[in-house]
Amino acid sequence: MTGGAVNDNMPNNLDDNPRMLAARIVDAVRRTIGGAESLVLLHEPYLPPKTSSYVQECIDTGWVSSAGAYVTKFEKQLAEITGCARAVAVVNGTAALQLCFQLAGVQRDDEVVCPSLSFVATANAISHCGAIPHFVDVDPSRLTLCPDAISKRLTDIARLENGRLINRETGRRIAAVSPMHCLGHPADIHGLLDVCNRFELPLVEDAAESLGSYYAGKHTGTFGLISAVSFNGNKILTTGGGGAILTNDESLADKAKHLSTTAKVAHPWEFYHDEVAYNFRLPNINAALGCAQLEVLSETIEAKRRIADAYEDSFRTIEDVDFIREPSGTTSNYWLNGFILKPEHASVRDEILHALNAAKYQSRPLWQPIHTFPMYQHCPRGPLVHTDSLCARLINIPSSSQLSTRLGNR
Numbered sequence: 001m002t003g004g005a006v007n008d009n010m011p012n013n014l015d016d017n018p019r020m021l022a023a024r025i026v027d028a029v030r031r032t033i034g035g036a037e038s039l040v041l042l043h044e045p046y047l048p049p050k051t052s053s054y055v056q057e058c059i060d061t062g063w064v065s066s067a068g069a070y071v072t073k074f075e076k077q078l079a080e081i082t083g084c085a086r087a088v089a090v091v092n093g094t095a096a097l098q099l100c101f102q103l104a105g106v107q108r109d110d111e112v113v114c115p116s117l118s119f120v121a122t123a124n125a126i127s128h129c130g131a132i133p134h135f136v137d138v139d140p141s142r143l144t145l146c147p148d149a150i151s152k153r154l155t156d157i158a159r160l161e162n163g164r165l166i167n168r169e170t171g172r173r174i175a176a177v178s179p180m181h182c183l184g185h186p187a188d189i190h191g192l193l194d195v196c197n198r199f200e201l202p203l204v205e206d207a208a209e210s211l212g213s214y215y216a217g218k219h220t221g222t223f224g225l226i227s228a229v230s231f232n233g234n235k236i237l238t239t240g241g242g243g244a245i246l247t248n249d250e251s252l253a254d255k256a257k258h259l260s261t262t263a264k265v266a267h268p269w270e271f272y273h274d275e276v277a278y279n280f281r282l283p284n285i286n287a288a289l290g291c292a293q294l295e296v297l298s299e300t301i302e303a304k305r306r307i308a309d310a311y312e313d314s315f316r317t318i319e320d321v322d323f324i325r326e327p328s329g330t331t332s333n334y335w336l337n338g339f340i341l342k343p344e345h346a347s348v349r350d351e352i353l354h355a356l357n358a359a360k361y362q363s364r365p366l367w368q369p370i371h372t373f374p375m376y377q378h379c380p381r382g383p384l385v386h387t388d389s390l391c392a393r394l395i396n397i398p399s400s401s402q403l404s405t406r407l408g409n410r
């Protein structure tokens, strides 16, 4: 993350005035994406021209539901694009993540190490397995789960007992580590894999936000045992609602498909099911939307990266904020652009949000940390200093790929 040169010793009178800072930020956004007559949304879907004919085909042939050629085609394309052996399409990212945990062996009353700095679905998916999130802090330079913080936390509170990692404070088994690639920026995967190996834990990636993001040249969501992607309406690619499980393990992929289709054993007419399972399969008409967007995904990501470059340029002169850049060694999809206020300006965050939204640039803070919600406030956790601090200082600004046509002569 870079924010231009900052000289901490020099008082910056201009930025001592919160209204002035808000005005400069609005101006930076305006210089980047132009004036806003009507509301510029934070993130709009991009539905390429082919979409209508694909969806029309589903309607014309009657194949609108949970069987049909587009589901298979979508899965094949996803596997190809991510370089993963298999993709299994399901109804949403939360369902995908729930199945990931189940397939990684997470059981009732287990704990799963995850960030509190995430969308609530990360913790919900763990809860849907009857397990408990165990929150660990993020690395402030990349907004994602910090390997050193996990290592310290596990060394402090856990012990290995016959190959099971037990939390000495709760008596529960710690069953997995689940990083989230925040706003599309890849986590420190090598550091995380190293911690996972040392503590004998599977890595389950919440790659909901990181379709098209790479770590060391390899697609996110392909490093751990299994991972989940989301195609919700505000994500970089949307199927209306949808998600997918990615894995290089063929037998896990087969199990994921079985569990997402009511565990029905294939037969021309018999309805025989061999375990308690889910109706999580992605409908064909949704997959058709996804196929059209996957065909242009690389163009979409190029557009988003151009928008990020342009924002960075405009924000360079504002010393009181750090525009969020991809960590070195990674290529981010820049799903949502954003900036982080210096700690001393945290108190003016809401004033800046008011100013941006009043100027018709839809802008939002990051999620509130999950450990502050009533259902998750009693969960085990390490210190969450960076999580709390970042949530109070980060603002996301309009990032739709269509905005690349408004960048003008920069």
Ligand SMILES: *Cc1c(COP(=O)(O)O)cnc(C)c1O
Pocket: 092, 093, 094, 095, 097, 118, 119, 121, 122, 180, 206, 208, 209, 230, 231, 232, 242, 243
């Ligand atoms: C969007 C999202 C999900 C869940 O995806 P849905 O498709 O909305 O269920 C999970 N985790 C994170 C971090 C997300 O941003």
